[in-house]
Amino acid sequence: MRADARKNYDHLLAVARDVVTEHGADASMRDIARRADVGLATLFRHFPTREALFEALLREDLDALTQKAVELERSNPPDEALVSWFREGVAFVHSYSGVVAMMASAHATPDSALYASCAAVHSAGERLLLRAQAEGSARADVNGDDLFALMSALGWLGDQPSFAPRADHLFQVIASAILSERTSGDVRKARC
Template sequence: MRADAKKNYNHLLAVAHDVVAQHGVDASMRDIARRAEVGLATLLRHFPTREALFEALLCTNLDELTQKAGELETSNSPAEALVSWFREWMAFAQSYRGVVALMAAAHTNPDSALYASCAAVHSASARLLLRAQAEGTARTDMNGDDLFGLMAALGWLVDLPSFAPRADHLVDIVTSAILPNRSSNNAKKAAC
């Protein structure tokens, strides 16, 4: 990509980040173009679909999230790694209003621009769960799909203003259900 094209691309992403942070995933492509002081056609040349824009916007965040899961996989306690992963996910989910619904829709659609990123998050979640199951601290009657579903459901719930302040408490409740064999002392330490 030419230097000027890369500069324009980065400018569009920066403006899109601000607009989406303010208005959520339903932010208007026209509004993004207007605030970037370019025509809609220019925005669409770089990002032909809303999903393409969100893939570019979220790619770095999702790569960092997946990298964090890799780091957690090597931690000493699989149960604590899973709790930390859940908290990392929740922080990501709260970064853009509506991002969880967007990811949940892309999760099963291989034609989606977000599919690969969602698949990486799903796979990382499943590996962390399997590790905790092998340790004997996580429920054995669930799989990676169940975990991804719980994460998405909780992410969607705390996207609602009335539940956002309770996010940490809700994470504690859900992770306690996933990790019933974890000692209460460990659960209290993780909550701190």
């Protein structure tokens, strides 16, 4: 990509990130183009679909979440690594209103532009879960799909005004349910 094209691309992404942060996944492509001071055709030249735009917006965050799993796996006990990563995942899902539905759909659709990034996050979480299960600190009847679904559910709950004040409590309840009885009392310790 030429330097000027890269600059335009980065500018569009920065503006899109601001608009999506304000308005969630339903942010208008037209509003993004207007705020970036470009025509709608220019926006669509860089991002031919809404999903392509979200893939570009979310890829960096999803890649960071995947990398965080690797770091935690290397430096923390299995139960702490799992709970810390799970908390990071919930915070990410909650960071953009409405992104939960998009990620949940992409997770099961290999043709989706978001599929690869969602699959990488899913795999990273599953590795942490399997490691905790091997140690006996996570329930054996929970799998990677469950973990991804619970992360999505907690992110969605955090978007609901009536549940927002209880978000941390709900996280603690779900994290305790993922861990085995032997370690579920230690969820608060693993908050990192």
